[in-house]
Every structure is written in C-alpha cells, then in structure tokens.
Amino acid sequence: MSPVPPNPLLEQFISESRDLLEASGKKLMQLEDAPDDQVILNELFRCVHTLKGNSGLFTFPEMTRVLHAGEDLLGMVRSGQAIYSRELADRLLDAMDYVGLLCGEIEATDGIDASRALESQHLADALRKLMPNLIPNQDAAAVRDGDSPVVANAQTSPADNPSADLKQFAAIPAVARKSALERCRQGDQLHWISYRPQRECFFHGDDPLNSARQTPGLIWGRILAPGPLPPLSELDTYSCLLGFDLLTNAPREELDQYYRYLPDQVEIIAVPAQWLEKGHGDADGASKALSRAIPSGSFSEDDEAAFNWILAAQRQILLLDDRPAWHAGRLKAIAEVLANLSQAVGETSTRSDIQTALAEALSTGHNTLLLAWLDAWIVTRKTIQPVAGLSWARGTDGIMAAAKTDSNLDVGSATAGDPSKAPADEGVRFGRRAEDSLTGTRSLKVDQTKIDRLMNLIGELVVEKNALPYLAQRAEVQFGSRELSREIKGQYSVINRIADEMQDAIMQVRMMAVSFVFQRFPRLVRDTSRKLGKEVQLVLEGEQTEADKNIIESLADPLIHIVRNSLDHGLESPEVRLAAGKPATGKLTIRAAQEADRVVIEIVDDGKGIDPAVIKQKAYEKGIIDEATLERISDQEAINLIFAAGLSTAAVISDLSGRGVGMDVVRSAVEKINGTVVIESELGKGTSIRISLPLSMAVTQVMVIESDGQLFGVPMDHVIETVRVTRDSIHAIKQTKTAVLRGRIVPLKSLNTLLGIAAIPRLNSDDELAVLLVQAGNAELGLIVDGFQETMGVIQKPFSGFLTGLSAYSGSALMGDGSVLMILNIREIV
Amino acid sequence: MRRILIVDDAATVRMYHRGILESAGYLVEEAWNGIEALEKALEAPFDLYIVDINMPKLDGYGFLRELRQQQIAQQPAVMVSTEAAAGDERMAYQSGANSYLVKPVVQSQLLSHVRLLLGEANQ
Structure with a gap:
C-alpha cells in the first residue's frame, strides 16, 4: 500500500528539495530586512509547505516532522498569530539546515539514520515553542505529526x-x-x-x-x-x-x-x-449505509471506498446553499460525476434521469431534484437497513449543519473580492505565461562530468587543429604543392573559427555567476556577527558577474575566510565603534566586477584597519623578519606581511577565523588558480582586500620564449613587457645583475641559471640580451632569455604522477606540431 | 486515451502522480499553477483534473472556480491536499472539486478514484 518510489522520483525529490531549501533560506534573509512583507512570507510558506508535502510521499518522518512544525509556525506568522522574530528565523534556519542534511543523507544512503529522530524532535519542539496558544510540549507536537488534524x-x-x-x-x-x-x-x-x-x-x-x-x-x-530502560550493563535479558x-x-x-x-x-x-x-466523521454513517448498496463482486476494497467517498462528496456539494458565479458549472460537474459513477457500476440508463434533474436544477436554482435523484438512487440500490438509514440521516444533518455554518464563510476572501467579479479579473491574467515565473525557468540541469568531457574534447580539438598549418607547410616544402597547401590553410581557417566559437560556447556553459558563492554570505555574516555581538550590514554588489565554474568554486573558501577575518578582527563591537565616532553598525561590502579578462572581487570593511606597527612587531617576534627588515620596511610592506605564514594578529584567538592561519592559505589558494590578492588598509578606517582572478582556467595565454634551444611558455598574466637590453647597460649591484628600465632599477636573472642550464645567454647581432619583464608576486624581475616567439592560447594540463614534484613548471601544453611546451611557474623559479 | 491534467507546483508530486496514472494507461499533462492549468484546459478540456491547493499565482480553489465558471463541458476534478482539514475540504467542494484526497495519495486509491470519476467499468 505504501507508495514505494522509483529512484527517479527520489532524485527529483532531492533536487526539488534543494531548490526549495535554497529559496527558503533566501526568503528568510529577505524577511529579516522586511519582516512585514506578506509576499515574501507567502512565498516562504509555500516553499516549506511544498517541501513538507513532497516529503510525505516518502517515509521520512524525521524530515516531515520538522517541516510540518515549520509550516505550522509560518502559517501562524502569516495569519498574525505568531510574530516574526530573529529567534524564529534562527529556528527556521536550523530546521532548514537539518532538512538539507537529511537530503544529503538520503542521497548517499537512500534513507535516514534512525539516530536522527531525536534531533528532529528537538527541532520540531523548538519551532512549536514559538507558537502561541499551543501547549509547547512534546505531546502536542507529536499529535500534530503526520498529516492528521488530531489537534482539532x-x-x-x-x-x-x-x-x-x-x-x-x-x-x-x-x-x-x-x-x-x-x-x-x-x-x-x-x-x-x-x-x-x-x-x-x-x-x-x-x-x-x-x-x-x-x-x-x-x-x-x-x-x-x-x-x-536501565543502563546496558544492568540490562536483564x-x-x-x-x-x-x-x-x-x-x-x-x-x-x-x-x-x-x-x-x-x-x-x-x-x-x-x-x-x-x-471532518469525515460525519460522512461515516452515510458511507456505512452506502457500502451495502454497492455490488461488491467487481469492486475492490479501494473502489468501494472511493465510490462511497465520491458519492458522499457530491451529496455534500449539492447541500451547499451558496450560489456563486460558478454554480452552474459546479452542478454540471456533479451531474457528470454521477453519470460516470452509475456508468462505472453498469447503469448507463440513468444518464437521462440525471440530465433531467440537472436541467431542472439549472433553471430553478434549486438542487432538490438532483439531490432527490441521488438519494433515490442510493435507496433503489436497495438493502439499506433501517438502522443504517438512521445513521445516514444523522450524517446528513451533520453535512447540512456544516453547510449552514459554511455559508457564513466569506468565499470571496480567497480571490480577494466579490466572488462574482473575481472570474472577470482573473480572465485578464490569462495573458501571463509560465516563463515569467521562477520555477518555470527553461534551464537544463546537466551533470558536470558531461560538461567536463566536452571541455576536454574541445581542448583536444584545439590542439589537433593546430597541426593543420604544419601539414600545409609540409605540403608545400616537402611535396612542393603550393595549391594543396593553400587549400589546407583555407580549411584550417574555417575549422579554426568553428573551434574557437565552440570553445567559447562551452566556456559559456561553464560560466557561473559569483552569486553562487555570494549567496551564502548573508547567512554567514548574520550568524557570525551575532555570535560576536557585532552589528554588521552586508552589501553585495555585482552578484551576476560570471566566471568559470572551477574559478568560482575555488573562490569560496578563501572568500569565506576573508569575510570571517573581517568580522572577527576587522569590524569592531558597537561600543568601540561609537566611541570612535563611527556608526554602531559596521559595513562589509563584497563587490564583484569583470575587468578585461579578469574577475575582480573586493572585500571592504570599515573596521579598525590593520596597524602596521603591530604587524611589524609580531612578525619580528615570530622571526618572520629580521631586525634590519623591521627598521626598513614600509607600512604597506608591513601590511603585506599578513600573508606570511604563521602570523596571527588576533589578540584573542577565536574559534571563528582560527589562529590567523588563513591569510597565507588564502593567498596560496588564490595563486593556485592564477589569481592575485592585494590588501590595503588604513588604521581606523578599514581594510580592503582585492582578489583578481582569470575568467577561465581552461585556456591560458602564454608567451613562448626560447632558451638554450628549448621553448618554454610563460603565462601572460605574469608578463609585463619584452625588452632588449644592451650588455653594457647591465650593472652588478651586490652580485645581482640589474638594469635600469623605464627609470627603475630592475633585477635581472638568467633563465638558464634559474633552470640550471649551463649555457650562457645568447646575444643578438646588436649585442643585446632579450629580457622578459615579469611580475612575480609584488616584485618585478627581468628574465634573460635567448629570444621571444609568439603568444598563443594553450590548454594547460597540470602534471600528474612523478612529475608533480616539478615545481618550476606549472604544467605542460601540447603544441600544434605535437611537441610539448613546458609552462614555467614564475613564482617558483625566481 | 483519456487525458488527465495534474496541477501542482511541486515537481516531485507531479512526477509521482504522473507515474501512477501513466502506468494505468492515461495520457497525462502537467501544469505548475492555476494560470497555466487554465490555459491548457481552455485550449482543450481534459477528462479529469487533479489539483493541488497551494500554488503560486492562482491556487487550486481559484483555478476550479474559473474552470467551473467557464460554461464548457464540466469534467470531474479531484483536489489533493496535504491537510485533512474539514475547512479545506468544504472550500474545495465550494470551489468546484468533486472529491478531496489527502496526500500522499496511495496508488490504488488514486486509480480507483480516477476510474470511477471517468465512469470506467471495472474489470
């Protein structure tokens, strides 16, 4: 009997639940700012309601119990019986988190561990405690469980x-x-x-x-x-x-x-x-009587129950004495149902009788004839015993009484207006299409592995197509066919264009809005700031800025860390802020924007800022810098020390942002995806952290350079410019070769030396050295190479297996002629 | 084949009902709110409607009222609700539902209802 769901239904359930949970979370956040917004409240209610309804299709009582409590509570808020409060929001968020957890568990194990029941009960109790006029004890909560209205x-x-x-x-x-x-x-x-x-x-x-x-x-x-139960050790089996x-x-x-x-x-x-x-109790007598009137031979138990049920329902509808605008339609539907019912039990001849009764009801406005027919039909189906007849009558009274009280009900309230006018109003709304709704979005959920596969394939295609120019060259040089060569080149340009577009299209599919990461911040900031007793206003900007999924995903952890740091160490408590002449509520802004081919994310707070003196002292104490450095470094350099490993600025170690590990981890995480992070801070005014990331990791633009006859790639992110330096303009300062470039002294290093190649850099005919000016961290450096070649887009593959230890290279890429290009990891080699 | 319209904003519930009805050989269409359901019904009436109550834009009550208001041939409608509340049930009948079932609707129960409401003789 119990609905055993096929697996796709469970998958659908989990997926829909996740969407609904996310929507609920968002709505709760919005309510925090506008607790009186009925529209948001209604949407929130519907989310929870749907979640609960869905969970009822399966046997997940732990989930249903919590959701039911949440739904009831929200229902009371909606009707003004309960008041929206922060605590209420907290409890609801707890409940949603718990349901999310269960979703994960169901997905992983197809079920819920029995140990969850207690937690579920606690959460449901906590929600019910917030309901007024209801005994907030476990019993009341338990009674309301399942979908039974026993409370009434x-x-x-x-x-x-x-x-x-x-x-x-x-x-x-x-x-x-x-x-x-x-x-x-x-x-x-x-x-x-x-x-x-x-x-x-x-x-x-x-x-x-x-x-x-x-x-x-x-x-x-x-x-x-x-x-x-006694403790296990004392248990008597x-x-x-x-x-x-x-x-x-x-x-x-x-x-x-x-x-x-x-x-x-x-x-x-x-x-x-x-x-x-x-609610159905009053119809029971009738059902009892009816059940004897039905030929039981061809009917299953369910059929009988359904038959009784439907018949009783039609009777109940006929007894309604309201006359709404849709009354005629309602009557016709009843007639249709009655005719179908009698057809189902093999009495096709009754259809004309029903039609007559219907016509009469429609013309006179009285249901008497239809009702009489219905009752007569029940009676002619014989064998109703006197006792049953009595209970039938009693049942009727019940229904009638119900209908009477019902006529006092304002039916129109649901359509917000006079019921007779409502249909006309609603008629206007037909023009609206489903597309302008949230749930009706025309999106397709695709497994990421499928996209990754496309990505790999296009990567191979890009590399393979680069073989065509070589082929064209061979056709000309080796086989002397210039025409064939030209044709190949022509084909190549077509394939090239298509491949580029295709690559672009696939990249677009992988693009994700930063809101994916941002959306968790309202909750994070709220919870964290409250834990710390701080008032924080969070401003999110540019949430729709897009970047590759991998970039967005690897952004999450560093960002969370920075935000926590800001809340924990940056923003002050309200008292301190007021004393400093600032508004009590601190402001934390997280801003995303696209700048050229990079995504820039800024985290700005108006907190106490970083004191360079404190940092210097700490760094010195921890041996990160020596005394000479301590004397020499600028304030900005001191602030940058915050990215050094093992430096903690927090006077008190809190459980939130940890021990100041973090900022160094943040930097390495950002740099891993070819990003940079810059910090600026003004004491007393606040701190701003700026993260710059590539839009996509899939294609890396590299400059190909030559050294000792080998080719290397340098990511263009690091390249500042290419210059030629005459040998006599190179000076040695303290054993370091330097050159003056654009008015600045830049250290020079030979790539050969850095890579351990014995050959000396080649000079060109003008006695010049080729120098590639690169950015390594915050410093500039001139790399002395043998020559420059073109820049190209390559698909960089990280090393695997034994090669992973090669830190001088960040990966390799295949060139069009099939040769391998090693991509230098600039930061590592300098 | 008899056509049935499932009106529910919960995709999971739609899928559940669809599974049951399709396995019994009915032609099933879905609408995720009252407005969409009305559009579909006005385009080509269905033989039966299975309607959820709480939906965005136009709820189940509103949809049924509108459906009954339209003076076209009147097909049976079943309201499905998560609550076995008498008030909801009366409201459903007032709005034009012919039956009221409480979710989750068991397969055999749903099929019995559907067969009877469609006037199909029992095998």
Whole structure:
C-alpha cells in the first residue's frame, strides 16, 4: 500500500528539495530586512509547505516532522498569530539546515539514520515553542505529526475516554491511518490495544512478540519501552521491558477471546473514526449505509471506498446553499460525476434521469431534484437497513449543519473580492505565461562530468587543429604543392573559427555567476556577527558577474575566510565603534566586477584597519623578519606581511577565523588558480582586500620564449613587457645583475641559471640580451632569455604522477606540431 | 486515451502522480499553477483534473472556480491536499472539486478514484 518510489522520483525529490531549501533560506534573509512583507512570507510558506508535502510521499518522518512544525509556525506568522522574530528565523534556519542534511543523507544512503529522530524532535519542539496558544510540549507536537488534524479533536475527545490518550494515535503513519479509516467506513470497528507484558512473562511461557504479531485484524503496531530502560550493563535479558501498541479492525469479542489469558496486561479501547480523522466523521454513517448498496463482486476494497467517498462528496456539494458565479458549472460537474459513477457500476440508463434533474436544477436554482435523484438512487440500490438509514440521516444533518455554518464563510476572501467579479479579473491574467515565473525557468540541469568531457574534447580539438598549418607547410616544402597547401590553410581557417566559437560556447556553459558563492554570505555574516555581538550590514554588489565554474568554486573558501577575518578582527563591537565616532553598525561590502579578462572581487570593511606597527612587531617576534627588515620596511610592506605564514594578529584567538592561519592559505589558494590578492588598509578606517582572478582556467595565454634551444611558455598574466637590453647597460649591484628600465632599477636573472642550464645567454647581432619583464608576486624581475616567439592560447594540463614534484613548471601544453611546451611557474623559479 | 491534467507546483508530486496514472494507461499533462492549468484546459478540456491547493499565482480553489465558471463541458476534478482539514475540504467542494484526497495519495486509491470519476467499468 505504501507508495514505494522509483529512484527517479527520489532524485527529483532531492533536487526539488534543494531548490526549495535554497529559496527558503533566501526568503528568510529577505524577511529579516522586511519582516512585514506578506509576499515574501507567502512565498516562504509555500516553499516549506511544498517541501513538507513532497516529503510525505516518502517515509521520512524525521524530515516531515520538522517541516510540518515549520509550516505550522509560518502559517501562524502569516495569519498574525505568531510574530516574526530573529529567534524564529534562527529556528527556521536550523530546521532548514537539518532538512538539507537529511537530503544529503538520503542521497548517499537512500534513507535516514534512525539516530536522527531525536534531533528532529528537538527541532520540531523548538519551532512549536514559538507558537502561541499551543501547549509547547512534546505531546502536542507529536499529535500534530503526520498529516492528521488530531489537534482539532484534542479538546473534546480525551474527555470522552480519558484512558485513550490521543497522542498515541499520532504515532500511526498516514498510510496505516488511511487504511484503517477505509475499514472504518466499511463498517468495521477499530480497536486500540495497549499490551504491556509483565516483566517476568518469559518465565510464564509467554511469547509477547508473537502474540502481538498474531493479533487478529492487525492494521498497524509498534513496539515501545513503557518505562525508562536501565543502563546496558544492568540490562536483564530475561525480563521484558517492552510493550506494544496495536491497531486492529477485529471485533471486540474476537480480541477478548484472543487475549483471554492476559487480561491484566492488555487494554482494549474502541476507536471511533473521528479520532483518526476529523471532518469525515460525519460522512461515516452515510458511507456505512452506502457500502451495502454497492455490488461488491467487481469492486475492490479501494473502489468501494472511493465510490462511497465520491458519492458522499457530491451529496455534500449539492447541500451547499451558496450560489456563486460558478454554480452552474459546479452542478454540471456533479451531474457528470454521477453519470460516470452509475456508468462505472453498469447503469448507463440513468444518464437521462440525471440530465433531467440537472436541467431542472439549472433553471430553478434549486438542487432538490438532483439531490432527490441521488438519494433515490442510493435507496433503489436497495438493502439499506433501517438502522443504517438512521445513521445516514444523522450524517446528513451533520453535512447540512456544516453547510449552514459554511455559508457564513466569506468565499470571496480567497480571490480577494466579490466572488462574482473575481472570474472577470482573473480572465485578464490569462495573458501571463509560465516563463515569467521562477520555477518555470527553461534551464537544463546537466551533470558536470558531461560538461567536463566536452571541455576536454574541445581542448583536444584545439590542439589537433593546430597541426593543420604544419601539414600545409609540409605540403608545400616537402611535396612542393603550393595549391594543396593553400587549400589546407583555407580549411584550417574555417575549422579554426568553428573551434574557437565552440570553445567559447562551452566556456559559456561553464560560466557561473559569483552569486553562487555570494549567496551564502548573508547567512554567514548574520550568524557570525551575532555570535560576536557585532552589528554588521552586508552589501553585495555585482552578484551576476560570471566566471568559470572551477574559478568560482575555488573562490569560496578563501572568500569565506576573508569575510570571517573581517568580522572577527576587522569590524569592531558597537561600543568601540561609537566611541570612535563611527556608526554602531559596521559595513562589509563584497563587490564583484569583470575587468578585461579578469574577475575582480573586493572585500571592504570599515573596521579598525590593520596597524602596521603591530604587524611589524609580531612578525619580528615570530622571526618572520629580521631586525634590519623591521627598521626598513614600509607600512604597506608591513601590511603585506599578513600573508606570511604563521602570523596571527588576533589578540584573542577565536574559534571563528582560527589562529590567523588563513591569510597565507588564502593567498596560496588564490595563486593556485592564477589569481592575485592585494590588501590595503588604513588604521581606523578599514581594510580592503582585492582578489583578481582569470575568467577561465581552461585556456591560458602564454608567451613562448626560447632558451638554450628549448621553448618554454610563460603565462601572460605574469608578463609585463619584452625588452632588449644592451650588455653594457647591465650593472652588478651586490652580485645581482640589474638594469635600469623605464627609470627603475630592475633585477635581472638568467633563465638558464634559474633552470640550471649551463649555457650562457645568447646575444643578438646588436649585442643585446632579450629580457622578459615579469611580475612575480609584488616584485618585478627581468628574465634573460635567448629570444621571444609568439603568444598563443594553450590548454594547460597540470602534471600528474612523478612529475608533480616539478615545481618550476606549472604544467605542460601540447603544441600544434605535437611537441610539448613546458609552462614555467614564475613564482617558483625566481 | 483519456487525458488527465495534474496541477501542482511541486515537481516531485507531479512526477509521482504522473507515474501512477501513466502506468494505468492515461495520457497525462502537467501544469505548475492555476494560470497555466487554465490555459491548457481552455485550449482543450481534459477528462479529469487533479489539483493541488497551494500554488503560486492562482491556487487550486481559484483555478476550479474559473474552470467551473467557464460554461464548457464540466469534467470531474479531484483536489489533493496535504491537510485533512474539514475547512479545506468544504472550500474545495465550494470551489468546484468533486472529491478531496489527502496526500500522499496511495496508488490504488488514486486509480480507483480516477476510474470511477471517468465512469470506467471495472474489470
């Protein structure tokens, strides 16, 4: 009976849940700024509502319980019964985090570990505590679990039968509950059995588990520990500490007979249907009567239940005495349903009768004839006994009473206006299309490995196509066919263009907005600043700036670290800020922008800034700089020391940004993806950290240089310019060769020396040396090489295996002629 | 083949219902809110509607009212809700639903409902 989902459904569930969780988080953040915004609140409610509804398709009670509590709470906020507060937001965020966690667990293991139940209960309780007018204890929470509205009954039913504590029914899962209700509607009496075996029962020859399992008419059951369990070491395996709760549809006599030897251990309570389900209780009598009117031969149990249900529903609709604008349509639909029902039970001749009754109802505005037909039909289906007839009447009264109270309801409230006018208003809205909605986006989710594969393939294509010019050359030189050579070149240019475009297109697919990383900051800043007792306003700019997925992803950790540092060490507490003449609320700005072929991200705070004196002193104490350096270095250089390993500026080590490890890690993480990080700080005013990253890592522009007959690539990110320096303009200062370039003294180093090549740099005919001016970190350096060649875009492949230790190179790339170009790692070799 | 429209903003629920109905040989279409459902229904009426309550833009009640208001042939509609609340059920009937089921709807239960509402003789 229980809906066993096929795997794709579970995948869909997880994926949709993730989207909904993300949306909920975002909405909660927005609500923080505008707690009265009904639109956002409604959207948030719907997110949680949908999440809960979806989770109900599976058996994830831990998840459903928390979501249900969240939904109820939000429902109360929406209706003004509960007030939105920071605490409320905190609890909801906790709940969402937990659900996210469960999603991960379900994805990994297809289920939820049983140990999660307690946590789920705590979270649900925490949410329910925030609800006013509701007993915030576990029982109330438990009763509301599943999808049963038992709470509505809670005020009345326990009084009728004190021994039947309603919270027990909450444990019954919806599926079992439903099946029980269906039995009930077919006239069965349900019984709740609470069986508490004696501790020493095993010595009496009892087999409680077996007894419980063999209980006649068992619909559902559970094992529970009625009392506290002793510690494991003291547990006596020969005493029974467990009990059973069972729900059955067997008659009382049969149960009494079955448990006749255990009367003192078993309590049997008759369970009326409405204890399990409210709202349908009044239709039960009718259903009971109806069930006897149906030919049971061709009908399954479900069919019978559905038949009764639908028939009762049509009757209930006919008894409504409101006359809305859509009344005629509603009547027609009922007539259609009645005709279909009778067709389904093989009575096709009734269709004309129904049509007559419908026509009458439509012309007079009274449903009497239709209702009479319906009742007559039920009666002509015979065998309704007097007693059943009575309960039918009682049921009718119930429905009528319900309909009466209902007419006081403002039906129009849902359409916000006069119901008779509402349709016209809504008619105007047909023009809207689904595309302008959030969930209707025309996007496609693709596994990343598929994109990566495309990326690799295009990489190979780019390299392979570079072989064509060589082929053209050979055709001309080796085979003397200039025409063929020209044709090959022509083809090459076409393929080249297509390959370029294709590469560009695939890169576009891999492009991701930085909002992917930014979106977690509102939460992070909020939680962290509150933990620290600071007031922080977060400003995010340029969230739509895009870069390659890998770049964006590797940006996350360094950014988080910087933000934490800012919150922890940069921004001051409100008191300190006020004393310094600043507004109590600190400001943290995270800004992204594209500058040429790079993405620049700035993290700016208006905190206390970095004191160069403190840094210098710390660095000296830790032996990072010597005394001479201490005297000499500028303030900016001192601030840059923050990137040195092992330097902590925090007076108190906090658990947030750690021990000041971090900034050096940040720098190495950024540099790993060919980025740079620059810090500026003004004491008392604030700190600004600027990260510059390439848009994409896939294609690296390199300048090809020659040294001792070999070719090397230097990433263009590092190249400042190429110059020729005459030999006599090179001077030696303290054993270092230098040259004056554009008015500055630049140290020169021979690439041969750096790579351990014995050959001396070649001079050209004008007695000049080729110098490649490169940027290494914050310093400039002239690399003496033998010659420059062209710049080209290459797909750089990092080394693997034994070659990973070659730190002088950042990787290799294939050239068009099939040869391998080694890409220099400038920072490492200088 | 009988055509059924599933109106629900939860993709998971749509997929679940679609799976059940398609395996029983029905032709299923989906709409993710009331407006989209109306557009589809007005284009070509379906034989049966399975409608969620809480949806963006136009909820299930609104959709049914509009559907019933349009004086075209009236096909049965089932409202599915996460709540077994009497108020919701009455509201569903008032709006023009012919039946009210509580999610999650078990496969056999849904199919019984659908077959009966479509007037299909039982095998």
